[in-house]
Amino acid sequence: MTKKDRLVAALSESTKAGGGINTAAELAYMIGERLTPAFTKFLTVCAKKGLIRRVAKGVFESTLTPPDPTTAIYKIAKKLRANVISYISLESQLSHTGDISQIPMGRLTIVTKGRSGTFSTPYGVIEFTHSKKTIRNIAPNLYFDESVGMYRAQSSQAIKDLKNCKRNTHMLES
Structure with a gap:
């Protein structure tokens, strides 16, 4: 063979x-x-x-046996930051929970203990934002989403992350 x-x-x-x-x-x-x-x-x-x-x-x-396109971007993100704690947060998570009405099209925002970086993929842009917060402070505010195989921030943590990263908070519904 x-x-x-x-x-x-x-x-x-x-x-x-x-x-x-x-x-x-x-x-x-x-x-x-x-x-x-x-x-x-x-x-x-x-x-x-x-x-x-x-x-x-x-x-x-x-290309012969491509992954499920609905979860491929999450699999790519996990491969890009495989050895560090990373979780879906910021605009992606706040849109997922309904805390903002905007839906980030073609963009996945992730907070990581690893390096910040932006990666363009065929499934959309993956944006990693580094956090200096300790895992002890972050872990209680995360939950595992089996449908995508990644951790997600609870709404309160995603809002904290948004403020800590000095991102636009005007889109928050409350």
């Missing part, structure tokens, strides 16, 4: 298991390869041929 065939099989299996979004390191592991510059070049060639699609730096999806 060629490396390309192993990649197709691995992508198919990952989608069946609820995945569909994988980092370059995960893809290398899944097909028994090491993450080397040669493997990264192999992924670039596969992307040019349309076998996979680069959705963010170092993050790929299969």
Whole structure:
């Protein structure tokens, strides 16, 4: 079996298991390869041929077995900040809870203990905003949303985050 065939099989299996979004390191592991510059070049060639699609730096999806588009942006966000606490907050969460009437179209706002950054993906823009708050202060105000597989801020925490980040509070309903 060629490396390309192993990649197709691995992508198919990952989608069946609820995945569909994988980092370059995960893809290398899944097909028994090491993450080397040669493997990264192999992924670039596969992307040019349309076998996979680069959705963010170092993050790929299969074009043959793409992930569910309603949850793909959340999966990408989790891959981009896999080793740090991150949760949906700010405008995305306040819109979700109805605390603001505006719906952020094509944008997911996330508070993270990791670095701030903005990533354009085929599913929308992911905006990470760094928080200096301790996990002890944040954790009681979060809940896990099984439908997207991520933590979300309770309304009170999302409003605090909005104020701490000095973002526009004029859109709050109350």
